[in-house]
Amino acid sequence: MFTTQSSPGSPIIRCGMIGFGMIFDDTYRPVFELRGAEPLYSPATGPVQVRLAAVASRTGVRGARYLTSGYGQRQPFTNYSGSDATRQLLASDIHVVCVATPDDRHFTAARDALIAQKHVLIEKPSVLSLAELDELSRLATANGVLAKVVYHKLADPDHKKLRTLYQDGVLQHVNNGYCSLLEPKSISGGQFAEWITGRNPATYVAVHYLKLIDFTFGPNWALSRISATGQRGLVGPADGPTWDSVQLQVVYLHPDAREAAFDIHTSWVTPNNFPGYVEQEVQFRFDNAVWCAHQRKRGVELTVENRTPGELKNTPNYHYNGTFLEPWGERSQRGYGIEVIERFFQEVANVEFGGPPDTRSERLAQMRALTYNDIMADRNCVAIVQSLEAILCRAVAGAPGCVVKVNTPPGGLVLYEPGNATPFILYEGRV
Numbered sequence: 001m002f003t004t005q006s007s008p009g010s011p012i013i014r015c016g017m018i019g020f021g022m023i024f025d026d027t028y029r030p031v032f033e034l035r036g037a038e039p040l041y042s043p044a045t046g047p048v049q050v051r052l053a054a055v056a057s058r059t060g061v062r063g064a065r066y067l068t069s070g071y072g073q074r075q076p077f078t079n080y081s082g083s084d085a086t087r088q089l090l091a092s093d094i095h096v097v098c099v100a101t102p103d104d105r106h107f108t109a110a111r112d113a114l115i116a117q118k119h120v121l122i123e124k125p126s127v128l129s130l131a132e133l134d135e136l137s138r139l140a141t142a143n144g145v146l147a148k149v150v151y152h153k154l155a156d157p158d159h160k161k162l163r164t165l166y167q168d169g170v171l172q173h174v175n176n177g178y179c180s181l182l183e184p185k186s187i188s189g190g191q192f193a194e195w196i197t198g199r200n201p202a203t204y205v206a207v208h209y210l211k212l213i214d215f216t217f218g219p220n221w222a223l224s225r226i227s228a229t230g231q232r233g234l235v236g237p238a239d240g241p242t243w244d245s246v247q248l249q250v251v252y253l254h255p256d257a258r259e260a261a262f263d264i265h266t267s268w269v270t271p272n273n274f275p276g277y278v279e280q281e282v283q284f285r286f287d288n289a290v291w292c293a294h295q296r297k298r299g300v301e302l303t304v305e306n307r308t309p310g311e312l313k314n315t316p317n318y319h320y321n322g323t324f325l326e327p328w329g330e331r332s333q334r335g336y337g338i339e340v341i342e343r344f345f346q347e348v349a350n351v352e353f354g355g356p357p358d359t360r361s362e363r364l365a366q367m368r369a370l371t372y373n374d375i376m377a378d379r380n381c382v383a384i385v386q387s388l389e390a391i392l393c394r395a396v397a398g399a400p401g402c403v404v405k406v407n408t409p410p411g412g413l414v415l416y417e418p419g420n421a422t423p424f425i426l427y428e429g430r431v
Helices: 022-037 061-067 070-074 085-091 103-115 130-143 157-167 185-191 201-217 336-353 357-368 379-396
Strands: 005-007 010-018 040-042 046-057 078-081 096-099 119-123 147-150 174-184 222-231 245-253 259-270 279-286 290-294 322-325 331-334 403-408 411-416 424-427
Touching: 010 022, 010 085, 010 103, 010 336, 022 046, 022 070, 022 331, 022 336, 040 336, 046 061, 046 085, 046 336, 061 070, 061 078, 078 085, 085 103, 096 103, 096 336, 103 119, 103 130, 119 336, 130 147, 130 379, 147 336, 157 201, 157 290, 174 185, 174 201, 185 259, 201 245, 201 259, 201 379, 222 379, 245 379, 331 336, 336 357, 379 403, 379 411, 379 424
Parallel strands: 010 046, 010 096, 046 078, 096 119, 119 147, 174 259
Antiparallel strands: 005 010, 040 046, 174 279, 222 245, 222 403, 245 259, 279 290, 322 331, 403 411, 411 424
16 A cells, blocks of 8 residues: 655655645645655654645645645645546545545545545544444444544643643543634635535534543543524524524533533634634633633734734734744744644554554554544544534524433434424434
């Protein structure tokens, strides 16, 4: 599978991108540009080259533009476009596929890539239903490849410290929490306008916090129930399927039978000139402590005449992603949004080049056991997303106030509608 080498003893991971928009530019592009200049390295693998070899997108415009950049001229790639672009990409000489399409298009691209025996990295949410997740998990196992999902907020320094304190017993027994992520109107009305119809901001960004909660405070608890409401009328019609903002509540059950409830508020209609641009905060309450974190309060404030808050942000998040002139004169781009992408390539390199071929299955199992990003550890997050979407769909149909219960006698995900004695089974198996 991995036979291409840039020089004797220096293997290459040839990558294909499906989707080539803002997400690529923010996170994947810096990784490819850095690794185009210097390889990945670990004692187990030695130097491993990472190359962007092919791109598949609807129009090909961004790919064509990137080919004229310094990187594109030094490391040219094949730019597929149109309705057959994904099939052409998968038929090319690539080893890894990164899926950065709108969330309701993740499953088909990832499924086809796994069938083609490519390692796969999917932007969050991985998929929108447990049935889809089951199929991707099955295909990854059957074809002996990795299927991973991007949750870059797990690598945020604040969130890593939160998990460290909880796992070390400094923070004891989480009881409830509140998370908020508010994005400007330019997101829903501009960057994502072509695919936003029928979508909601919770599926798009609340999943970051769902994974943060599930990974940080789990696994010794059980998902119990999900409810949600929201507002419409700005991005689309007030009675339509497109949501401006969503308030989601998720309840877990601890082994001691105490409940932990988490409220997650998301919006993509915040004013474009709001100082925070992307406004993020969390609060978690424990038996013995309270943890509060706020992006703007931990960062810097910047005002540049005629450049903020448009071209530059008033409260930039340099932890996530930033360009720097290092003290020693080198220019770099780094941050946890980039680190998580690079970590995936390190995991692929470990599977393929971290030892002799006859122990590959052992290395594959080790990488699949990483619950921070493996798709098989994503069940609770996908279960919540599927439940959320079903609840919002019923609200559009005139039945607000639904709740989904998890792992009850009727099924794994069961939706209960006010005034209706008959439950609706969303997923029969156990979550």
